[in-house]
Amino acid sequence: MEILKKYPKSIQWLFLLIVFFTLCNTIDIPEGYKFIRAQAEHIKDPNQVAYSFLGVEVRYYPYDTLWRLPPFIAWLPIWLNDSMDFLLNDWIPIEIYDAEIQEYETRPLILQITRIISASILFLIQAFREILIGGVETVVAFTSWDWIDANPWAELPGLPWTIVAAAAIILGYKLNGKGLAIFSAITMIYISVFGQWEPSMQTLSFVMVAAPISFLLGMVLGIWAYRRKRVEAILNPILNVMQTMPHYAYLVPIMVLFGIGDHAGAIATIIFATPPMVRLTLLGLRKVSPEVIEAGKMSGCNDFQLLFKVLIPTARRDILIGVNQVIMQCLAMAVIASFIGAKGLGWNLLLALNQLRIGLALEAGVCISLIAVLLDKMSLAWANKQTDYFANLTFFQRNKFGLFFVGSVILGLILAYVGSIMFKQGFNYFYEVPHNKGISTEAFWNAGVDWVWDTFFHSLKIFNTWLIVEVLQPMRAIYLRMPIVATFVLVMGAGYIIGGIRSALVVGGFTLFIALSPWWDRALVTAYMATFGVIVSVIIGTIVGSLCAQHNYSTKIIIAICDILQTFPSFVYLIPVMMLFGVTDTSVLIAVIIYATIPATRYTVEGLRSVPSALHDAGSMSGVTRLQRLFKIEYPLAFPHIMLGINQTVVFALFMVIIGAMIGTEDLGQYILKALSDAKGGGKGLILGLCVAFIGLAVDNLIRTWAEKRKKHLGIA
Amino acid sequence: MSSTPVIKCESVYKIFGANAGKMLQESNGNVDAKTFQESGCIVGVNNASFEVSEGEMLVVMGLSGSGKSTLLRCISKLTDATSGKIFIEGQDLSALKNKELIELRRNKMGMVFQSFALLPHKTVLENIAFPLQIKGINAKDCISKAMDMVKLVGLDGRENYFPRELSGGQQQRVGIARSLAVEPDIWFLDEPFSALDPLIRKEMQDEFLRLQGVLKKTIMFITHDFDEALKLADRIAIMKDGIIEQLDVPANIVLNPATEYVRKFTQEVPREKVLKIKSVMDPEDSSLELSELNVSKDAIIEEVAEKILSQDKPVPVIDSNKKTVGIVKPSKIIHTVFGARKEDS
Ligand SMILES: Nc1ncnc2c1ncn2[C@@H]1O[C@H](COP(=O)(O)OP(=O)(O)OP(=O)(O)O)[C@@H](O)[C@H]1O
Numbered sequence A: 001m002e003i004l005k006k007y008p009k010s011i012q013w014l015f016l017l018i019v020f021f022t023l024c025n026t027i028d029i030p031e032g033y034k035f036i037r038a039q040a041e042h043i044k045d046p047n048q049v050a051y052s053f054l055g056v057e058v059r060y061y062p063y064d065t066l067w068r069l070p071p072f073i074a075w076l077p078i079w080l081n082d083s084m085d086f087l088l089n090d091w092i093p094i095e096i097y098d099a100e101i102q103e104y105e106t107r108p109l110i111l112q113i114t115r116i117i118s119a120s121i122l123f124l125i126q127a128f129r130e131i132l133i134g135g136v137e138t139v140v141a142f143t144s145w146d147w148i149d150a151n152p153w154a155e156l157p158g159l160p161w162t163i164v165a166a167a168a169i170i171l172g173y174k175l176n177g178k179g180l181a182i183f184s185a186i187t188m189i190y191i192s193v194f195g196q197w198e199p200s201m202q203t204l205s206f207v208m209v210a211a212p213i214s215f216l217l218g219m220v221l222g223i224w225a226y227r228r229k230r231v232e233a234i235l236n237p238i239l240n241v242m243q244t245m246p247h248y249a250y251l252v253p254i255m256v257l258f259g260i261g262d263h264a265g266a267i268a269t270i271i272f273a274t275p276p277m278v279r280l281t282l283l284g285l286r287k288v289s290p291e292v293i294e295a296g297k298m299s300g301c302n303d304f305q306l307l308f309k310v311l312i313p314t315a316r317r318d319i320l321i322g323v324n325q326v327i328m329q330c331l332a333m334a335v336i337a338s339f340i341g342a343k344g345l346g347w348n349l350l351l352a353l354n355q356l357r358i359g360l361a362l363e364a365g366v367c368i369s370l371i372a373v374l375l376d377k378m379s380l381a382w383a384n385k386q387t388d389y390f391a392n393l394t395f396f397q398r399n400k401f402g403l404f405f406v407g408s409v410i411l412g413l414i415l416a417y418v419g420s421i422m423f424k425q426g427f428n429y430f431y432e433v434p435h436n437k438g439i440s441t442e443a444f445w446n447a448g449v450d451w452v453w454d455t456f457f458h459s460l461k462i463f464n465t466w467l468i469v470e471v472l473q474p475m476r477a478i479y480l481r482m483p484i485v486a487t488f489v490l491v492m493g494a495g496y497i498i499g500g501i502r503s504a505l506v507v508g509g510f511t512l513f514i515a516l517s518p519w520w521d522r523a524l525v526t527a528y529m530a531t532f533g534v535i536v537s538v539i540i541g542t543i544v545g546s547l548c549a550q551h552n553y554s555t556k557i558i559i560a561i562c563d564i565l566q567t568f569p570s571f572v573y574l575i576p577v578m579m580l581f582g583v584t585d586t587s588v589l590i591a592v593i594i595y596a597t598i599p600a601t602r603y604t605v606e607g608l609r610s611v612p613s614a615l616h617d618a619g620s621m622s623g624v625t626r627l628q629r630l631f632k633i634e635y636p637l638a639f640p641h642i643m644l645g646i647n648q649t650v651v652f653a654l655f656m657v658i659i660g661a662m663i664g665t666e667d668l669g670q671y672i673l674k675a676l677s678d679a680k681g682g683g684k685g686l687i688l689g690l691c692v693a694f695i696g697l698a699v700d701n702l703i704r705t706w707a708e709k710r711k712k713h714l715g716i717a
Numbered sequence B: 001m002s003s004t005p006v007i008k009c010e011s012v013y014k015i016f017g018a019n020a021g022k023m024l025q026e027s028n029g030n031v032d033a034k035t036f037q038e039s040g041c042i043v044g045v046n047n048a049s050f051e052v053s054e055g056e057m058l059v060v061m062g063l064s065g066s067g068k069s070t071l072l073r074c075i076s077k078l079t080d081a082t083s084g085k086i087f088i089e090g091q092d093l094s095a096l097k098n099k100e101l102i103e104l105r106r107n108k109m110g111m112v113f114q115s116f117a118l119l120p121h122k123t124v125l126e127n128i129a130f131p132l133q134i135k136g137i138n139a140k141d142c143i144s145k146a147m148d149m150v151k152l153v154g155l156d157g158r159e160n161y162f163p164r165e166l167s168g169g170q171q172q173r174v175g176i177a178r179s180l181a182v183e184p185d186i187w188f189l190d191e192p193f194s195a196l197d198p199l200i201r202k203e204m205q206d207e208f209l210r211l212q213g214v215l216k217k218t219i220m221f222i223t224h225d226f227d228e229a230l231k232l233a234d235r236i237a238i239m240k241d242g243i244i245e246q247l248d249v250p251a252n253i254v255l256n257p258a259t260e261y262v263r264k265f266t267q268e269v270p271r272e273k274v275l276k277i278k279s280v281m282d283p284e285d286s287s288l289e290l291s292e293l294n295v296s297k298d299a300i301i302e303e304v305a306e307k308i309l310s311q312d313k314p315v316p317v318i319d320s321n322k323k324t325v326g327i328v329k330p331s332k333i334i335h336t337v338f339g340a341r342k343e344d345s
């Protein structure tokens, strides 16, 4: 190994590839190996062998260990599941007084805790929801069903949509002036006119509960990590895994622990939205200059004052960017959370997709996207807004937004009242446009889909078949043809060349985990789909990015487009693709490509634009042509940044591949999805999720190490 | 002057690095920066012992990285000294509890930072009122006190500006005002004027001298600028690699450098421009016949050299009360202005 280090990197890579391909060719596919479609545990086949570990029996087909490793951790998901069961159902029983049956009851501690959490989150969501669209359960929580039957006036009526819209417009104006106010107006009116008001407000109430909890949690953890190095060291890998774990993977354990419903969705969302908040809090606090902290200390601050009066206000912008991230994650999860019962737009979208009602799905998708873009713009504007000084303003100036709001509430109430008289027998459109009484464009879109199918069916089909037969299947076969030793040689060798022994071990460890799980073949399929997506995305992304980076104007436009596309929840991407390609692997891959091209493009543009202009001038002075400049100066310098973009591309692609399982693929994602409907699927879901996360983290490790070295080498670290 | 010194350091060491404490113990106080560096430790302050008495202004000088800020941070306990004792008005700093330290900072100490270190989310007035707020003084008193400070540093009319709306010089005035708001007895200034352009710097120095004339605080002042040091200092400390090479009155630093390093450091300083008459005057000698003229003891030599050289007889030196406190001979002036130069070349 040490001898190898003497040679230039290119020789090392060549050597690695030679070894890899030799291994691939010398190790034959063992007899009887087939890509196992059914799950090994369920069938009892005399060809299988079995072992027992921790009371769990694992059955599997033995192969040559050079070809596939035996699933030595196949017991882990089952064991995890059993432990979770035990914790939930048998561990530390305590006496609980049950008010309903007026008796003491024994209940395990964890179950009691999760029930309390569930109940309180559910209560919060319900409360917001009923303020927005009315209902009785909040009042019932304080009184009783009987009481509410006797006093029907106490039922919360919900706010007329005009008031909510006015509030959004005023807020938009306050945060960023006219433009945002107009956008708020468009969004709100769209939602209302298309009859999406109720599900939208359900989604909003969900975000309004999940986001603040994630925010608080993230902030507390961030501050804790800031103050204690050890906490950071522990938190960091956990956050890494949490951020690369596909969303589906959490769902089953959460379902097991908290049941099904809005609260479960909210908890899944919180788990996903908290890590970026922790990261940004930590980043913001780290950025506070040590002299400002010292100034605080010299002013006699105690720890508490230092934190709340110096550190947090100074790190305000990063913390608010964290809030933005949290909100975005919440909306991104809105669809996925509906898998475990969160109501709202996501639920509608999912339903529509399941019934293949593309038009309906599209409407809900546009709605979510509009809300996402609106909340994104609002929270960014808030983050970038400087604090203002109000001491010299008059009462009216200081409170004008509040006054406007009060005015609009009164106006909205009057309108709603007028409406109740005007629309005597139909629906009060000034109060709320009911879900299916709005304008619906479903027919139009469905006609569009039909038209597309009628017109392009042939060419689409030809393309589809060509892609599957000529590209995808061979690629898939190549991936599955890899003996396990060859894979290890490849990834660990790459790790060694890029980052030395340490990287090799880290990457090898990740791979080993997957190899010892029962889902190695599936992981290979996931990897092949992601690889295909990444390759195409990177090609498209770098070309588009390079072209757009040539002019200031196009740079701005492409970054803006990326910004907007990035705020769309990932599920939305599946809709148009399904419109065109139906339910096939191709659809998933195209969605993957569209989704993953965004970071590739963005990072290319950013990387190219960040090349210092002094270097441009130096280049121009030595008489290089534009093309030479691009290839000799800009690409080499921008390359590390572009690589980080590719890193993002990989994560995005993996996510999308897994989400794509929704419309049917046969990779890990499909299994995670299956686990969702399996009461005992919790452990399986988690381990499958870890497998996906580890693919992502292995790639992440390699690219990051490489980019950092390269940056240091170029002196731009 | 038998009262306890305001600041007193006894062999203070500050060494950065993982096993600094152990290394220091093993070295028995003989710290060599190079050997420490090889084992991964950086020497910040190396065996500093000195005292600063009440109302005195000690200026600390030295090249970048010589440990000036570190010394100041040890004394203000923003970092803990690795070993040695520091006394503030006779109180041992290391024995203070956290609460007492906070009290000490709230009431006794003020600090001005090189990069201003203003709170970006607070206005000028709020920044200045910040230490008062922290102390728990009610809002009205805070504001009126802070307003006084605003006036003191000449920022009235801008009290509602945010730091981002101020120039560097104005920001530093806010920093100065903030550090003065609690009326500290001890005032630390870490290169307070180095970010300013020469004109504003001179203005600020004059203002600083005026303030000190009124406030009479005990001051430790860091600067890179020898002119500034000579203009302000009662005594100057010169540091190199954490060691205080010499600590003395300005004239002695310039005229009698203790080490080769200090000599090099002061070599380029044009003496006549920076030395005051008092630093070259001789004691009064009644046997000598004096000139009709007199010069102030605080006059810069350059300004009065011509006047003195035009006389044959020694010129009496007077203080601000017109009392004669010494004499200065023309020959001494010649020696100061030209003599040292010849030695150098
Ligand atoms: N927190 C720290 N950790 C490690 N080393 C430090 C730390 N702070 C300062 N040092 C080192 O201690 C030495 C003295 O630093 P110090 O900041 O006191 O220098 P200085 O004289 O104030 O320089 P300047 O004039 O540039 O402000 C330097 O070598 C510096 O690298």
Ligand SMILES: [Mg+2]
Binding pocket: B068, B069, B070, B190
């Ligand atoms: Mg310094």
